[in-house]
Amino acid sequence: MDIITRFLEKNGLIVAFLAVGLIMYSSAIISRILTNRKLPGSAIAIFAGLVLAYLGGLYSGGEKGLADLKLFSGFSLLGGSMFRDFAIVSTAMGASFVVMKQTGWVGALSLFIGIVLSFIGGVAIALLWGYTDAVSLTTIGAGACTYIVGPVTGAAIGAPSDVMALSIAAGLVKAIFVTVATPFMARFVGLDNPHTAMIFGGLIGTTSGVSAGLAATDPKLVPYGALTATFYTGLGCLVCPSVLFLLMRLIINE
């Protein structure tokens, strides 16, 4: 038994690949059987990750979730900033400047409005909950953009881990909410053509939520929404820890 444990510890990253693969697989099954694909498997998997982090934290009393268990120490490498940022950069492949031009000025405008409005909304709620420091407010506001922008921003400006988790949770709630609510909201805002879908993708930005929500509304709209949404996370990662953080610091006056 001891030999096996030590072996798994020594090969942490590979064990993490295996474990995440299993989480993704079981989430896909849960998505198919229990929710009839209404909730995307990826959203369930991310939620499962948060639950495992909670359980890991309960069991070990540490601050790094599942990675505090020696068996799953590889998670800290796989889920660490290096791999995370590397993978995020690679998603930019889905877009090209030529297509960007066709999206036009409204798509770009909706990106900025979407990020700023989400940020303000997140900050307002964090304020209501009694957060007053610029770092926490910015991280939670960024989390209201997407569950990527939140932790990337938090890591860049040195947010504490619990605020990071909160911003990921906010982004996750957003992705799930968009997935579930898009078909209902679509009728009220005229979301039934590619043009509006591009605006929608730019405004909302959480790619998994947008593509899943549009798929439930009208599958033909998916590429248009995903197209603008692709830029949202990158733009959010650019704007939140820089311009918006500096603005927050000016307003809070630390």
Place this chain on the structure above:
Amino acid sequence: MTIYGVAILAFCYVIGQLTGELLGHLIGIDANVGGVGFAMLLLILVNDWFTKKGYMDKLTESGIQFWSQLYIPIVVAMSAIQNVKLAVSSGFIAILAGTVPVVLCVSTIPLLTKLAKPKSTDHHGHYHPVP
């Protein structure tokens, strides 16, 4: 070769992150400012340029695509190492911070759609000042 794609991605990552580090240093905050964003913009540019030049083949592209497909699993691993135990104690804030901004944003869609429309009617010759 698959490794070429990974190397292109790594190149954009290094340049972008370095730019972010330097920019953070320049504006005086001890943080990486938008490194990921710069790397993404660089990757779009490089990919566009290489595709035009014909340097991008299926295998090279697959080296980049592999990582973009690992993005959700990596996010899963990332969420599994967060301090959720602490965040749960303030759970309702996450729900509000995740939903209120969405409603806020979606409510601007009719306005933005309208904003976009006048331009297209102009385009069809709605308004032509006679000199």
